[in-house]
Amino acid sequence: MGYRMLFGYPISATATNWLHECLCEILHSIHDSLHTATKPPAWPEIIPERYRKRLQKRTGLKDRLKTYQSTVEKLTTVEQERIIQALQDQNEIALLLSCQRNCEAIADLPEAIHEPVKKLFEFAFELLTKLEIRDNHYKAIYDSVPSHTCPFCGCEYFDAPGAPREALDHYLAESKYPFAASNLRNLVPMGNKCNSRYKLAKDILTKDDGTRRKSFDPYNYSPTEIKIFLEKSQPFAGTTTPTGQLPLWQIEFEPNTEEVLTWDEVFHIRKRYKRDVLDAEFNSWLRHFNSWLKRHNIAHTSDEELVDAIDRYATDYEDMEMSDRAFLKAAVFRMLHTHCKKGDRRLISFIRTVIGVGTCTN
Numbered sequence: 001m002g003y004r005m006l007f008g009y010p011i012s013a014t015a016t017n018w019l020h021e022c023l024c025e026i027l028h029s030i031h032d033s034l035h036t037a038t039k040p041p042a043w044p045e046i047i048p049e050r051y052r053k054r055l056q057k058r059t060g061l062k063d064r065l066k067t068y069q070s071t072v073e074k075l076t077t078v079e080q081e082r083i084i085q086a087l088q089d090q091n092e093i094a095l096l097l098s099c100q101r102n103c104e105a106i107a108d109l110p111e112a113i114h115e116p117v118k119k120l121f122e123f124a125f126e127l128l129t130k131l132e133i134r135d136n137h138y139k140a141i142y143d144s145v146p147s148h149t150c151p152f153c154g155c156e157y158f159d160a161p162g163a164p165r166e167a168l169d170h171y172l173a174e175s176k177y178p179f180a181a182s183n184l185r186n187l188v189p190m191g192n193k194c195n196s197r198y199k200l201a202k203d204i205l206t207k208d209d210g211t212r213r214k215s216f217d218p219y220n221y222s223p224t225e226i227k228i229f230l231e232k233s234q235p236f237a238g239t240t241t242p243t244g245q246l247p248l249w250q251i252e253f254e255p256n257t258e259e260v261l262t263w264d265e266v267f268h269i270r271k272r273y274k275r276d277v278l279d280a281e282f283n284s285w286l287r288h289f290n291s292w293l294k295r296h297n298i299a300h301t302s303d304e305e306l307v308d309a310i311d312r313y314a315t316d317y318e319d320m321e322m323s324d325r326a327f328l329k330a331a332v333f334r335m336l337h338t339h340c341k342k343g344d345r346r347l348i349s350f351i352r353t354v355i356g357v358g359t360c361t362n
Helices: 018-036 049-055 059-072 077-090 093-097 111-130 133-144 192-199 258-267 269-295 303-320 323-341 345-354
Strands: 167-170 187-190 227-229 252-254
Touching: 018 049, 018 059, 018 077, 018 111, 059 111, 077 111, 111 133, 133 187, 167 192, 187 192, 192 258, 227 323, 258 269, 269 303, 269 323, 269 345, 303 323, 303 345, 323 345
Parallel strands: none
Antiparallel strands: 167 187, 227 252
């Protein structure tokens, strides 16, 4: 059995990406003028007409574009071409994540352009909030996703629009790929723990040794289904607690693709699931199973009835998918069902003790 743990955000949420698209057009206009040795249009005429009214009073944008232009004018033609190519490449998000495209990071480009690019796109990112693009982007995502949880861990809940904003992660790190810093295609709502404790400024495109790696595309229109399996976990072989010995968890993912490996490495998924959910909640979930049996008046006096009840309980939580960590609870009880069905007498006896029923000898 499988449990969906990761889902894609709708690509339609990025439809209001006009600020980033406008900025890219302006930069292309500057570079085209350099290429033809002509003077680029002055402010605000350099702003594409369809965006001009919304941006012409943004003098902070004007000043940063002026600095960018004056800096790039002093570079060689080859250097100018590398910079405009980096603008193009850093925004090919889907191709970069699937390793079908590579790009130069900002550190690879002429040093003189580093700060002008960073400050320009940092300012553009801030404008996303001031122009209400960020709020509309988040609302479109919140209203359309199947579960209001962080898709990177499946555990953290998102607050509704109007509450203090969730973290908006630069999936391609802003420090390395600043040309994509205002691109909604590269901006993903993410739970605070995933964003601030685990991903941080990690390079999603490369491993620690600098080699390229594939990563999930958060805006993949079709849901990306990852299945979690705990069947190979060993009951009574894990951490000892005051209430007994926990299972030794063996967490397996299917498919076990390169994208899954990147996801686990960047967000520490196995470690977090084991420490923060499986070990922490195992005993309370068993007690809840006991309450569920009583509430539904389900017979479990024989071993066969108990095994069937565990199977039914696991199925109920499989149907709930990501709600309230149901996919993990389902995996736990599917594991218990597998071991009990194979006749693990110690485990059956332990579960009977928890639910207050003596060992059955049938």
